[in-house]
Amino acid sequence: MEADESKRDRTPTLADVARQAKVSTATVSRCLNSPDQVVEKTRTKVLEAVRKLGYAPNFNARALAAKRTNTIGAIIPTMENAIFARGLQAFQEELGRNGTTLLVASSSYQSGLEEEQIRTLVSRGADALLLIGYHRDPEIYEFLRRQGVPVVIAWVFDPKAKFPTVGFDNFSAMKALANKVIRLGHRRIGVITGATQDNDRSTERLRGIRSAMTDAGIPEETLSIAETTYGIAEGGIALEHLMSQPSRPSVVMCGNDVLAVGAIAKAKELGIDIPRDLSVTGFDDLEISKISSPSLTTVHVPHRRMGKEAARMLINMVSKKEGQDKILIETSLEMRESLAEYSE
């Protein structure tokens, strides 16, 4: 029983299994990849040898020979907070159902890093890529095209975009919320946004607010903006900044829920009552927005559905099946306690 192991102390290869089962390596390979091409009897013999030797195929060799990895890569801006977690989870689940594994990388919101990650994932043989947002150096898109790697863009939606997309309309979603805010009587609006450079989601959301103000005849100059990196603490600092300005806003609209709960916490600390003294809104409808106190008015984004659809689209593209290449995910307003009517 132990005798065979004495040969060497390295990890077994296809050839080892073939020797053990007294067949050719080709047969072993077929047993593993297309079992129905090999007759029952040899198959069991081979599988027995596989089990006995504890053989596991070498992924790299396989990828090299087959030019396919059954792997899809995703690059998200951050793993530090929950913004992308839910959508990515659903994305992964759907891939799993298809026997595809997910490789995740995070770019820390830095486009330079993102390009590096893209090249890394491609050189690792990812069959396709999920990317967040359109904004990207044209050169990298050209690189992907030349490499023949299918890409789906998520978390944004532009019907005219050249790339397959599964996402929502950041502009309209935020504009709808801003319209609501204005209808409630607010005129002095403050904004806490994530960095807008290289980030079309935050840029579009901000544009949505501006557009709603213009429509309502509120001069754009009255908008006070604090730009910061995403984070709870950062949201708090930004709020403090906004509230220390001469003309205090009556509402602070945040680029996402993480910033918003940070703002709410800081407001409490400063003795500002929400929503009596100040209204606050978020974006995303993460779980924390429900348990925040007061609970957070926000834009609900069906992240799980977005992740699932994106996975399906990519799977289709890899197997060159036809299908939609643009899916719009509808968002909705989630009215909770943190936004109230403005009354002087």
Next chain:
Amino acid sequence: MEADESKRDRTPTLADVARQAKVSTATVSRCLNSPDQVVEKTRTKVLEAVRKLGYAPNFNARALAAKRTNTIGAIIPTMENAIFARGLQAFQEELGRNGTTLLVASSSYQSGLEEEQIRTLVSRGADALLLIGYHRDPEIYEFLRRQGVPVVIAWVFDPKAKFPTVGFDNFSAMKALANKVIRLGHRRIGVITGATQDNDRSTERLRGIRSAMTDAGIPEETLSIAETTYGIAEGGIALEHLMSQPSRPSVVMCGNDVLAVGAIAKAKELGIDIPRDLSVTGFDDLEISKISSPSLTTVHVPHRRMGKEAARMLINMVSKKEGQDKILIETSLEMRESLAEYSE
């Protein structure tokens, strides 16, 4: 300029670069891997060809030939909440400083899935692995040993463990908190814990509470336990369950902060005032525990330091350098508003 591309429309290889630069593939390879072994003049010539062709090395082929990937894998139980995010971020940063890339997989707290992920990462050529907790089928440890893949275990600490470890003592940390709780006069203790099966962290934490009770002469039977999966909503449901029992606890100790903030939110909903009617404690000291209202008393875990030390240890092991193989990370009590003295 364009002429060379007409040859083929596939991604350029070493050989293409070699042809273009009129050198051998070996030289090109050396230019990329050990540039000082090749003379300045040829090097610039080669790099020029690389740039012109947009050459990117094929990772799989490289791994196959070099038997090394400069990649370390990590398998964490979940990406859905922040429990592991902070530590993993620091882990990745430290790896990056060493030119090592991180491959993450999540097991959804299922040991079967985790084994699969381990095999996947190994077959992908991960040079080493970071795993959470000791509890694991001996067979998988044997597999790892035979494959010669170094492993570091984190988030736990047992001085007698056979494996290199960077972590904290879940038992003692939770016991310290329980001692504090008891010293404040609490006798009827409720617990909301994550699943204890296959999870040594939650098991140890629970054992810590039991031990503190025993030390204080509180009968173990008075402990009421709700076991659930980690999640904000789940924490709420568990709290409701505990509070609907005949003998209501005066304090609910939660297995982590996520469960705790869920419990707090639900308590509010039920009109239970915290900490007047009920005290609540957490574990981890995530960012939400500070902004929770009332703020959450919890155990502070220096996640970032743990991640960083784990990375260093693994890097050392891969390069076969000597070094510590057991690092204890100290935790501390973080007293905040949600835990108060018990007074009938």
Next chain:
DNA sequence: TTGTACGCGTTATCAA
């Protein structure tokens, strides 16, 4: 149904 033999894109050894 099974086996032979070549190719995948690198790295590494050994000569030159």
Next chain:
DNA sequence: TTGATAACGCGTACAA
């Protein structure tokens, strides 16, 4: 310092 050339482990025509 550079160039041939043999691995690396697997998939897959093609032949048997």
